[in-house]
Amino acid sequence: MTIILTINNQRVVAPEGTTILEAAKAAGIRIPTLCHHPDLSNVGACRLCVVSVEKMKGLQAACTTPIAEGMVVNTESKDARDTRRVLLEMLLSDHPNDCMKCEANGDCELQDLVYEYDVPWPEDMGERHAYPVNPDPNPFIFIDRNKCILCGRCVRACAEIQNRDVWTFANRGFDTKLVAGIDQFLLDARCESCGQCVAYCPVGALYDKMSLGAGRLSQISKVRTTCSYCGVGCNFDLNVRDGKIVRVTSTHDAPVNGMALCVKGRYGYDYVHHPDRLTRPLVRKYLLQGGKKADDGGRTTEDEHPGRRSSALSRDDFVEVDWNVALDIVARRFATIKHESGSDALAMLTSAKCTNEENYLANKLARQVIGTNNIDHCARL
Structure with missing residues (x-):
């Protein structure tokens, strides 16, 4: 009707x-x-x-x-x-006047409404709260209760979407404040650090701790991408500044997950810029030469001549190659092992980071191409 x-x-x-x-x-x-x-x-x-x-x-x-x-x-x-x-x-009468320093400046719903309705800063501030800033040791969620407007969005997001019921309100009237559990630290109150509360906070009371001082909305560009941690296919926006990811924000129009993300998807992006991350395939030099691994006990020039190191790569050193070369080497080695020792000398381990379709193809490769039932799946990330 x-x-x-x-x-x-x-x-x-x-x-x-x-x-x-x-x-x-x-x-x-x-x-x-x-x-x-x-x-x-x-x-x-x-x-x-x-x-x-x-x-x-x-x-x-x-x-x-x-x-x-x-x-x-x-x-x-x-x-x-x-x-x-x-x-x-x-x-505003009980809100810090520090928009110039606030992480949410330019992305604050209260700030936008104050601007829209031309509300002046109150001259007589009266009694104000002075809660400690960032009092929780949680490594991902920054808390500033002085900026909390008691809207309850974080409380409902935690209860209705995550089903964790971590956040609630304590006390009454002017003394009402946002607390975790029975006024505990977040982790003690069963928080999973998913950051859902941060995503729904309309002001700067809750923020991503890893992104403090990294850049405001006007300083970053957003790039839509798909999470690489599992096969669910969650979408989110990478917040990029000067070519570096400084934050991950969820988006309401993500077709699979909406605003929801797990702790890995929202906060596990630091590996992207880690100095130890491999960005191209590495193979051992002896494989490029088509030979077998040298049985030299791992000796180097320095072992034979103390104080002297050879500038040339040993046969066991890794060499950076492109994907075509790496895949060709893998295919040749698979074929050689299968020919010499049979299909069951090979095994395949798939990953939860792959999609269902990719794991299906790995299954077909193992059983129909290689000819073995030695295939397993490790869901540990």
């Missing part, structure tokens, strides 16, 4: 059970929010989405109010806009 209503003098048709916020969004009408996220349940905590509805007393939270037949809504009434300004002023 569909409902017909009017929003900002525009006729809107939406399914029954839709909220005012959802109906307005579908009609291309924007209503500001802070606590709302389409992936999460609605709680009406921030009240930034308040709108005027004819024949209803007071302002209504658009994110929790269902539409009704003939409803007339004004999202930009004077009462609604004035209320939003007051709410933003209240948030």
